[in-house]
Amino acid sequence: MATRSPVRRMKRRRHLSYTKAPEADYLEACVVSVLQIHVTQSPGDCLVFLTGQEEIETCCELLQERCRRLGSKISELLVLPIYANLPSDMQAKIFSPTPPGSRKVVVATNIAETSLTIDGIIYVIDPGFCKQKSYNARTGMESLIVTPCSRASANQRAGRAGRVAAGKCFCLYTAWAFKHEMEESTVPEIQRTNLGNVVLLLKSLGINDLIHFDFMDPPPHETLVLALEQLYALDALNHLGELTKLGRRMAELPVDPMLSKMILASEQYKCVLTIAAMLSVNNSIFYRPKDKVVHADNARQNFVVPGGDHMVLLNVYTQWLESGYSTQWCYENFIQFRSMKRARDVREQLEGLMDRIEVEVCSSSGDIVPIRKAVTAGYFYHTARLSKGGYKTVKHQQTVYVHPNSSLFEEQPRWLIYHELVFTTKEFMRQVIEIDSSWLLEVAPHYYKNKELEDSSSKKMPRKQGKAKEELG
Incomplete structure (x- = not known):
């Protein structure tokens, strides 16, 4: 008879705090929060989430300027940015050990939610926003919109705190906003992007009835129709919606259909x-x-x-x-x-x-x-x-x-x-x-x-x- 394994209960390793009222300027609130943590909290590195390169660089400048003003009144604060367009050698600095007597603050996009694990992070500051790509099928225009992040993303961000020791996450939004204003999860990418590549791939796999295809996350009907129209205009589909000889060759290239047509031209x-x-x-x-x-x-x-x-x-x-x-x-x-x-x-x-x-x-x-x-x-x-x-x-x-x-x-x-x-x-x-x-x-x-x-x-x-x-x- 198999013996029962003992059940071990782990203590909660992070503490969440919310603001009492919405922040009018979340960028300034992030700067103030970092300095308050640096002056009042016990040792441990800090991770700040912002929406993009411009915000991150502005935040880093403000932090460095205010640390210069405070001078020897505070210990050293190492301010390190991380975003996709940052050169690799500068990105690598965030993984270097923090010198004794100093505190490291990493200012990041949502790339740090799941793609990166930075040792030593005890404190997380989350203003609750991200940049999300959306696609307008009528105009064919993409937009990067600053929008409230989902509850799933907020939980991922909070989870960055307390991985090596008990941590704290400072949410710069109210508990009410978390429950009532944030979506449960991020809108699936297939519902906010051009579907030309997806349609071409499905057609190449012999799936012709896309209108009734059982998508896991069904895309907007208008976006699907526009993709079919574009592929027809590119001569990748015939009037019956079937792949042409050119369309079959385009499907072999793992790029946007317009780009594949350009290559074949x-x-x-x-x-x-x-x-x-x-x-x-x-x-x-x-x-x-x-x-x-x-x-x-x-x-x-x-x-x-x-x-x-x-x-x-x-x-x-x-x-x-x-x-x-x-x-x-x-x-x-x-x-x-x-x-x-x-x-x-x-x-x-x-x-x-x-x-x-x-x-x-x-x-x-x-x-x-x-x-x-x-x-x-x-x-x-x-x-x-x-x-x-x-x-x-x-x-x-x-x-x-x-x-x-x-x-x-x-x-x-x-x-x-x-x-x-x-x-x-x-x-x-x-x-x-x-x-x-x-x-x-x-x-x-x-x-x-x-x-x-x-x-x-x-x-x-x-x-x-x-x-x-x-x-x-």
């Missing part, structure tokens, strides 16, 4: 594999530290070449290749080595897949027109024309703007294709390239009509779109 318009690989990591290629903004912007300007942002990305990769894939070169040019290495891996993977589907990869021989035509073949859906007050998308007449980080921000070509549309302070086009409107009829005669592309060049156009980079952030 390079069979006719020459190679764009490098650009495709760079686009897959483009938001994290350039590093712009707050204390070296001018140097970083000057370094970025050195890569600008005619044609648009896609050509800039190609130039960055080419120069990195010529440097022997140098880490030092990346450091000197404010380029993320980790992102470049990933782009190289993606490029090698895509090149291998192109061999498998028997597509010959060739060089553009220095001629950028074939490259721009290949981009047009994949992204004709994302065309915008210069108008008064900015640009308007051709199909939906939505007012949009060139992102201030773009190489074409000051130039304002009459016709552009953008890689993605995002909403921050306003509706921005990211990664834009200049095109000739006649190419649209060449690569997508089924989608555009001559009348839509009539170019009234006699109209007076605006000189500037809006505020400068510094004002827009």
Whole structure:
């Protein structure tokens, strides 16, 4: 007869505290809370959750400034940021042991909820917010919105305290807000993203009736229909909703359908594999530290070449290749080595897949027109024309703007294709390239009509779109 194992009861290892009223400025509340912990609480490191790079850098600056003011009145406080776009060597600092007599405070995004475990964390400060990506199917626009985190996320954050000793979590929201304002769990990504890739994959697996498919988390009907429409426009689906020969080849490439169409168009318009690989990591290629903004912007300007942002990305990769894939070169040019290495891996993977589907990869021989035509073949859906007050998308007449980080921000070509549309302070086009409107009829005669592309060049156009980079952030 088996003996019963003894039941051991563990004492609760963390204490939760909530505010009595909502915080009007949660960033300032985080700074004050860190300093109060540092002055009044027993030894132990601190973890602060914020929503993104800008908030984290601001918080770190405020903490460092106030510690300088207090001087020798307090012991040393090591302030260390952690976010996705931070160089690897700086990220690694958070794992270093805290020197005796000091306290470490790590200011992090929600990457520290589950992906990282930092030894020595006793105190957690949680303002209860995160940035969440959402997708508007009607406009095709993605947004990163600061929103209350879910109760599941809040519990994960609190769980970071007290892993090595009894800990405390200071929640900068009320207990009522936790129970009544926070959702139980985060909205599943499939319900807030473009479904083009998902639909193409399911079609390639022989699943044709997507409307009645038993999704674990059913996506919005409108988003699903839009994905089908886009794949039809890209000639990946026929009028019966079945995969075409081109669609089957597109499904072999593990990238967005528009990107895969652009790559396959390079069979006719020459190679764009490098650009495709760079686009897959483009938001994290350039590093712009707050204390070296001018140097970083000057370094970025050195890569600008005619044609648009896609050509800039190609130039960055080419120069990195010529440097022997140098880490030092990346450091000197404010380029993320980790992102470049990933782009190289993606490029090698895509090149291998192109061999498998028997597509010959060739060089553009220095001629950028074939490259721009290949981009047009994949992204004709994302065309915008210069108008008064900015640009308007051709199909939906939505007012949009060139992102201030773009190489074409000051130039304002009459016709552009953008890689993605995002909403921050306003509706921005990211990664834009200049095109000739006649190419649209060449690569997508089924989608555009001559009348839509009539170019009234006699109209007076605006000189500037809006505020400068510094004002827009």
